[in-house]
Amino acid sequence: MRVLFYGVALAGGLLAAEDAAGAGRKIEQQSCIQCHGLRLVHSQRLSRQAWNREIDKMIRWGAVVRDREALLEYLTTNFGDDKPVPAPELSADGSGRK
Amino acid sequence: MADFLDLFSRRRWLRAAAPLVAALASARAQVGNSLVIPGKRPLLVHNDFPEDAETPLAHFRTWLTPNDVFFLRQHLPRPEVDTSAWRLQVTGKVTRELRLSLDELRKLPRHTVPATLECTGNGRGFFRPRVSGIQWGRGAIGNAEWSGPRLSDVLKLAGADLRAPMVEFDGADRGVAATPDFIRSMPTSKGLHPATLLALDMNGQPMPELHGAPCRLIVPGWDGTSWVKWLVRISVTERPHDGFYMNPAYRIPKYPVPPGASAPPSSLEVIEGMPVKSIIAAPLEDARLPFGPVRVSGVAWAGEQAVEQVEVSVDGGSRWSNATLSSPKLPFAWRLWEFEWKPAERGYYTVMSRARDSAGRVQPIQPSWNPSGYLWNGIDRVGVTVGERG
Numbered sequence: 001m002r003v004l005f006y007g008v009a010l011a012g013g014l015l016a017a018e019d020a021a022g023a024g025r026k027i028e029q030q031s032c033i034q035c036h037g038l039r040l041v042h043s044q045r046l047s048r049q050a051w052n053r054e055i056d057k058m059i060r061w062g063a064v065v066r067d068r069e070a071l072l073e074y075l076t077t078n079f080g081d082d083k084p085v086p087a088p089e090l091s092a093d094g095s096g097r098k
Numbered sequence: 099m100a101d102f103l104d105l106f107s108r109r110r111w112l113r114a115a116a117p118l119v120a121a122l123a124s125a126r127a128q129v130g131n132s133l134v135i136p137g138k139r140p141l142l143v144h145n146d147f148p149e150d151a152e153t154p155l156a157h158f159r160t161w162l163t164p165n166d167v168f169f170l171r172q173h174l175p176r177p178e179v180d181t182s183a184w185r186l187q188v189t190g191k192v193t194r195e196l197r198l199s200l201d202e203l204r205k206l207p208r209h210t211v212p213a214t215l216e217c218t219g220n221g222r223g224f225f226r227p228r229v230s231g232i233q234w235g236r237g238a239i240g241n242a243e244w245s246g247p248r249l250s251d252v253l254k255l256a257g258a259d260l261r262a263p264m265v266e267f268d269g270a271d272r273g274v275a276a277t278p279d280f281i282r283s284m285p286t287s288k289g290l291h292p293a294t295l296l297a298l299d300m301n302g303q304p305m306p307e308l309h310g311a312p313c314r315l316i317v318p319g320w321d322g323t324s325w326v327k328w329l330v331r332i333s334v335t336e337r338p339h340d341g342f343y344m345n346p347a348y349r350i351p352k353y354p355v356p357p358g359a360s361a362p363p364s365s366l367e368v369i370e371g372m373p374v375k376s377i378i379a380a381p382l383e384d385a386r387l388p389f390g391p392v393r394v395s396g397v398a399w400a401g402e403q404a405v406e407q408v409e410v411s412v413d414g415g416s417r418w419s420n421a422t423l424s425s426p427k428l429p430f431a432w433r434l435w436e437f438e439w440k441p442a443e444r445g446y447y448t449v450m451s452r453a454r455d456s457a458g459r460v461q462p463i464q465p466s467w468n469p470s471g472y473l474w475n476g477i478d479r480v481g482v483t484v485g486e487r488g
Contacts, residue, residue: 035175035274037146043233050230062275085223085233088142091151094134095166 023067024074031065032058041075045085051075137306139167144232148172149308152220152237158379158397161425161434162212163240165301170308171217171238173280173343177270177328181312186252186296190266190333193257200312203298206247206255211293213318213430214241214399215325218348218369221474227358229471236377236478241397241432244297244316249332250290258334265289266339267315269328278342282326283335284317288370293318293430296329318430319402321369321472323348344368350468357467372401374461375475376408376435376453381482389485392439394421396478399432400455407454410437414448415463415477421451429456444485452477 032038046054051072055065065071133146141151149170157167181200188196217238222231232238253260266283273279288294295316298305305311310327317324323343338344349366376398381387394412398405404427409418421435441447452461465476 035277036148039143040145040150040232043144044230045228045233046230054230061273061277081228085228088144088152088233088235090140090154091138091143092134093139094136095139097134097136 048076155379168240174271187331188256191259191262210245214432218321222471245299246297266333267326268331283339354466373475374400374455374459376451383480385482395436397432398453403455408435411450450479
């Protein structure tokens with residue numbers, strides 16, 4: 001019975017975390033892509049304080065952020081300065097195009 | 099019947115299917131992970147929109163960087179410019195306001211300047227602690243021949259008051275939402291320098307859209323931020339422009355601060371000019387090389403100065419040897435260098451390069467950390483393994 005209880009609690013917790021990440025991702029979509037691609041955000045690894053400053057700057061520049069806390073949490077968790085910076089991706093050949 | 103069979107012959111089928119295959123391939127390139135930048139061979143992408151991408155090191159083997167691999171740094175979405183309707187306004191402290199067409203600019207005396215263009219934040223990814231902004235590696239740089247009239251000729255045509263201390267530049271790009279407009283200013287003295295151009299051509303081709311067509315300001319020896327793209331207005335003014343891209347952006351502390359420290363805006367100054375720097379283009383970081391001679395090569399540049407010397411160390415900076423410089427010694431333009439290294443033994447080596455310029459400046463071991471991560475010019479280094487393990 002106890003095992004079942006902890007199992008349900010754990011699953012609930014995971015779902016809640018997943019939900020929070022999903023919420024953060026959704027807010028990022030709504031707030032950022034009017035002006036720039038998300039690669040600009042996802043290619044950086046910053047402290048919570050630095051992400052906080054970036055959000056402030058972007059709000060000053062007109063970004064509408066519906067849930068600031070969720071966005072900050074999402075950025076810090078997924079793109080925190082404890083993680084390595086990813087190597088930039090190579091684009092495909094576009095030399096023949098206008 | 100023969101015709102019918104012929105229709106299905108392999109060659110005919112391939113020819114007929116070629117456009118479809120190409121369309122599918124391009125659709126896949128767009129839908130899949132990777133993106134395509136029109137007019138560009140593969141670049142290392144930091145942002146899709148607007149495009150920010152650096153040049154892979156393999157291209158730093160020619161003195162002129164081809165337009166189709168030249169790095170991209172855009173603050174704001176690229177504007178749509180109708181070249182026939184486009185005019186360059188010259189205003190402010192002038193006796194004759196001008197609205198110059200592209201044809202009128204093309205009729206002015208044309209000058210060509212080879213100059214290295216480097217993003218102010220090139221190498222930001224090497225700073226520790228990390229700072230926010232595009233995490234550029236080595237490749238936000240290129241060298242090109244820029245052609246067009248001198249800014250000084252256009253200022254004189256407008257009867258500009260040359261005692262006015264500043265000239266201001268605005269491009270056709272506009273900020274989305276409340277993002278500030280990209281406007282820059284610089285001292286009139288630099289504006290009157292004979293190498294400061296209103297470039298209409300890049301490496302002998304009309305200025306590409308991505309690089310500021312039809313007219314881009316060329317400020318040889320100064321950081322890329324000064325090289326305003328898609329120019330539409332030049333104003334002669336009494337005061338420096340005070341918008342975001344002049345203040346607080348693109349400034350560094352007047353006096354170096356401890357790594358990670360904040361610097362109040364009043365302690366910052368505008369960046370003018372660029373430091374001395376070299377990079378190793380080959381071999382690449384973490385390369386595994388066969389046992390035998392290794393050709394170490396790269397480029398070196400020095401803002402408004404010329405590169406005098408590049409030295410290479412293969413023992414972590416203990417002993418240094420002269421590299422061979424192969425391009426002309428010029429201010430503003432980079433030089434290619436190479437060094438023939440014959441490793442005595444197999445093993446792991448730290449290979450380094452350091453440049454010295456005509457003003458005696460030398461690349462430092464530790465560049466000054468600054469809150470926005472500008473002007474990285476540390477001695478370059480790559481780790482390589484020579485020969486088989488054991």
